[in-house]
Amino acid sequence: MTNSRISGFYNLNLDERRKKIADSSSLHDFGTLDSALTHGLSLETAMHMVENVIGLYALPLGIGLNFQVNGRDVLVPMVIEEPSVVAGASFMAKLARAKGGFIAESTEPLMIGQLQVLEIKNLYEAKQKILDNKQELIEYIDTFPSSIKKLGGGARDIEVRIIESSPIGSFLVVHLIYDVRDAMGANAINTACEQLSPKIEALTGGKVHLKILSNLSDRRITKSKCVIPVKELEFVGADGVRPYTGEEVRDGIIAAYAFAAVDPYRATTHNKGIMNGVDAVVIATGNDWRAIEAGAHAYAARSGKYTSLSTWSKDNEGNLVGELEMPMAV
Known part of the structure; x- marks a missing residue:
């Protein structure tokens, strides 16, 4: 059974990380995993994929940790060149675990x-x-x-x-x-x-x-929801940075969402942040990230005004509630 909660993963060296991933998932053959991650795409194969090939271009492959989806732990492959995206996704997944992680569902394909x-x-x-x-x-x-x-x-x-x-x-x-x-x-x-x-x-x-x-696949929608207890959002101050209560962090997140909900300039950057994580997984799994990106932004403008793909609110218990809805043709 996969275990996505791997403590101290960041501090391991490359070989130790690969061994840990193999041990924490169904990929028990470490040698096969190591070979696949080391060698990757050959130039000969690339020559048969696209035109005018002159070489290969590599991007980092990281693993999103701590994810629990519909009660099941998953290790999330992410291909991206931007720092902090994998770490940020893993951190938020850790916070969401306190209330069961993410609940996801999809419509008919x-x-x-x-x-x-x-x-x-x-x-x-x-x-x-x-x-x-x-x-x-x-x-x-x-x-x-x-x-x-x-x-x-x-x-x-x-x-x-x-x-x-x-x-x-x-x-x-x-x-x-x-x-x-x-x-x-x-x-x-x-x-x-x-x-x-x-x-x-x-x-x-x-x-x-x-x-x-049409790449606007608005009949093929995926929805995801998480609930984060307010106590998980507390920030202990250090090095001159003041502490924040969980309520302050929660309300700050909701206020930032409200900005994106009504302003297309902010919504564009807000949704870019969402697509940082989505595109990274889509690329890592060999899907068409351009189609997903185009469909997502068109869906965000379906009301006639470009807005946020996600919503953030608080429930009756004061928990932070995040919801994301978007086309997902993979």
Whole structure:
């Protein structure tokens, strides 16, 4: 069983840290772990990944400690060049352990594929035709072989939006809602949009232009919550720095959140701090951090005004309560 509470980890040397991680997790083969962390990506492999390769670029891989998620200890890999992010995340996770750590949940893994339909004479009639044939279109998409379909995923819904005004005039947008299971889903969505395109053109008399995944995955939301006892927030003064009561620290955090909630200039920096930790984990796990970042900031502006992704408050017992909600297509 994994134990994320490793006392004195910071003071260990590199070999001792790797041994500790292996002993504290299911990675009992220290030799395999050591080899993977030492050698990493080869230049030969890199040559087959992207174009015009001339070398490799390395970033530090750290481990976020003290995390307890839904009652289970986890060691969190984080790839980042900025100091204090791993330490800060580990410290906050330590404070959250006092009330059971983090409680997290996710919605169904639904992604959106978009089809932009141009050259339509009557947008409202075209929209209605698509909606009238929605079930047939969904069943049609699911007739194509798909590994995601075999795992229980597939087309779930079709929605239609009318864009009344744009730099090229009005047009129609069709949203294909697709359950991608544990995949990020880009390839499956793009393929399904290509397959759907001729059917949409036949129904509307228009021309399908773009057929592509949206990285604003607002149907695939992850929520996380922690409760921190006010006594855990007490700061004992030292070296000329005055002490702070837990209530002062709690109220200071809530006041800083309130600033981010109403001011986009502050919210941008506030959310950058959130994404410091999120991006570090996304990169370490080999996911598309650019997609996560873009979706997060678009989600923060979903009300028409850019605001904080997180909220901070106090409960009836005076505890500090933190909540985070954002798209998470990984």
